[in-house]
Amino acid sequence: MDFAFASGDEEFRLEAREWLAEHVGPDRDRRTWERTLGKAGWIGLGWPEAGYGNRVASLTRQVVWAEEYARSGAPARSGHIGENLLAPTLLAHGSEEQKARFLPPVAGGEELWCQGYSEPDAGSDLAGVRTTAVREGAHYRISGQKIWTSLAHEADWCFVLARTEPGSRRHHGLSFLLVPMDQPGSVEVRPIRQLTGTSDFNEVFFDGARARVEHVVGGEGAGWQVAMSLLGFERGVSTLAQQVGFAKELGEVVRAALGSGAVADPVVRERLVRQWAELRVMRWNALRTLGSSGDAGAPSVAKLLWGGWHQRLGELAMQVRGAVASVGPGEWSASVSYExxxxxxxxxxxxxxxxxxxxxxxxxxxIAERVLGLPREPKGVV
Structure with a gap:
């Protein structure tokens, strides 16, 4: 692996750091912030093509931008689904008309997207989707329900995996449709309240929602191939930015351990050191993955690494604070949201x-089936 930052990358880092220092502020509305990023050309750095209002940056400069963005304390992105999932998918599978219509508004931060994949009975088993799309002239009429849809309450558009071939099963007969969310009476978004008291995810109900025939990506029936291609874009440079956020959280846990005196416990110290060491390993693994190609199991390995690590960090955060960790900053009642x-x-x-x-x-x-080549688990076995 040869992954190193060049002198030009460090100049780019300085440019990014100075721009973020000038523009990041506490009162930024998230949609306004997306437009600010777009006007400055910071959206679409990782796209393989320019010409849509974006500029293309090298892999190392994409890493630089992602890390500096995370360090700056800038708002959580509302446009990352359109930028990092939809756009690469359109560039790989979309028509020229689709790219010309949808990519410039993404690059400009003007249109926000959400992902209509998971359903109540088809979460991780994506091939089990039941949402249907029936062609009626120049449109498809969509009926069904999606769940765990991030940012649906803010999105202008949703890319939806739906069954367009009646009677089809599993990954056959699926299509990838681009659906406008502003369809009163036909698209309903219901926020899902989480343990944290916030609502980042949503249920989305389609009751006769319409999608234009020319907004089917890859052609009718090619939905599974397009959907799988999109999932391949889901993890990449953003993993390194995520780790910058993880490092900030780890630092906060260390400070909490010092403040409570828990750091005097050798077991706690060992856990803190282990979290630090594992985070370093995750960074090296992410860099190794970016510097190589053809590793089919890399995204799954990365997800296993950071998911368990972050969960253990949350548990450690509660341990080092002791009993006070279970007490909120204010009184709680059924009529008042807790903080x-x-x-x-x-x-x-x-x-x-x-x-x-x-x-x-x-x-x-x-990993077992696609990387190690182990036999597939028989369907229907409990």
């Missing part, structure tokens, strides 16, 4: 880390 401090939020949110984005069980199955 959490950052470490309490870390603990509760991280309970889902080994489930969302592909559960640990699914990741181990992918």
């Amino acid at each position: 959490l401090d950052s470490l309490q939020h870390l603990f509760l949110f991280s309970r889902a880390d080994t489930i969302y984005g592909g559960s640990d069980q699914v990741q181990r199955t992918i």
